[in-house]
Amino acid sequence: GAGVSQSPSNKVTEKGKDVELRCDPISGHTALYWYRQSLGQGLEFLIYFQGNSAPDKSGLPSDRFSAERTGGSVSTLTIQRTQQEDSAVYLCASSLTYRSKDTEAFFGQGTRLTVV
């Protein structure tokens, strides 16, 4: 079956422009995560969606960052007025549910964002 899919794979944008990054999770997975990975750095938590619950937005670095998850499936991460420090790989992951034993999170291939 299909894994987690992210688009675009690469995005180059000018400073000050808005960007949208898309994540298609594995079908049926109720949990969806966004992480940011700067060059050579760790997995920085951004936001977490679980079913119909209110998302945990505690990791979003500023109000320029927002995310939606429509119909409990596809998610979009939006960065407004991009800055050079936003340049990083943005990784999406999904898992079946956090309450069962099947909580392995599967990652997408990431979107490499470069702000010039």
Next chain:
Amino acid sequence: GENVEQHPSTLSVQEGDSAVIKCTYSDSASNYFPWYKQELGKRPQLIIDIRSNVGEKKDQRIAVTLNKTAKHFSLHITETQPEDSAVYFCGHTGGGNKLTFGTGTQLKVEL
């Protein structure tokens, strides 16, 4: 309460030696502890995980131990091989049920 500390940040071992990576956490509600391996240019992938009702788990050359009292867990790789070279991340789900990660360990297995 959601942070997890990971050490060391870099680790170099000779092929055939063992490697140990340690993580500590502070949230008593943490109940799931996965380890992910990320090869250069690739996505992180789960290699082993452990739950709070288990103290140790093994899968061939890889083992994970959990000490709930001390709030730390470790990854052990025995008989290391060059293909074990990668960045390893420990993770945990805390009271908020979200999955967060340590800062990563760059493991290099030298011939």
